[in-house]
Amino acid sequence: MTSGSPRAYLVRITTRLALNRLRTMRRRKEAYVGPWLPEPLLTAPDVAEDAVLAESVSMALMIVLERLSPTERAVFVLREAFDVGYDEIAAAVGKSPAAVRQIAHRARRHVDACRPREVVSPGQMRAALESFRRAFETGDRQGLLDVLAPEVVFVSDAGGVKRGALRPVAGAERVARFIVGGLGKAGGALTGDPAVVNGSPGLFVRVGGELDGVLAFSVVDGRIAGLCYVRNPEKLTRVGVRDPVTLR
The missing domain is CATH 3.10.450.50 (Nuclear Transport Factor 2; Chain: A,)
Known part of the structure; x- marks a missing residue:
């Protein structure tokens, strides 16, 4: 997929809009009264039956993602959820591919450290x-x-x-x-x-x-x-x- 492709353009524009939104939300959280929790997501019963799907939208994971910097969160989601290549992510967030790899590794390590160690049925x-x-x-x-x-x-x-x-x-x-x-x-x-x-x-x-x-x-x-x-x-x-x- 070349950097001038429609998909690459959409990834870049969407990511930059998301980064702007995340940075705005971070400033709001600094003045927020009391603890900040993500907005709850109502999901269908079949999601709870699939451990991988349930974990991917869990409140615990959303809270962990909230603790990442906006760039770390964008890189993590693009790489882990959508399997976007490092070069494409680099163009989207304005970093070098090498820097993006380091950011992805750091974010993944942080998320993995906070994941529960046992699967609850x-x-x-x-x-x-x-x-x-x-x-x-x-x-x-x-x-x-x-x-x-x-x-x-x-x-x-x-x-x-x-x-x-x-x-x-x-x-x-x-x-x-x-x-x-x-x-x-x-x-x-x-x-x-x-x-x-x-x-x-x-x-x-x-x-x-x-x-x-x-x-x-x-x-x-x-x-x-x-x-x-x-x-x-x-x-x-x-x-x-x-x-x-x-x-x-």
């Missing part, structure tokens, strides 16, 4: 989610402790628009107390509707029947090790009003 995920949902809806603190891993971390993204923890909450006791004492007293009946979020089972959290946020989970050894709660209304505008992504 969809059945394990659903079982942990159902146990959590029952305890969550009833305010059963002991039920939450039974399903939360001791080192669980809860991260909420409210963006200063809604009430939320300004820092991650760590440890089963603290997370259970935060859920029961905070979310459980949000001003209405608390329910969790099962959904597939970023390729894994998750919950649409409703307070008094109105969507309050989206919970995404990570599970290790059958217990919930991570909770990501996107509550900022600006990040929920497309959830539930679009057809789920199938990636098929």
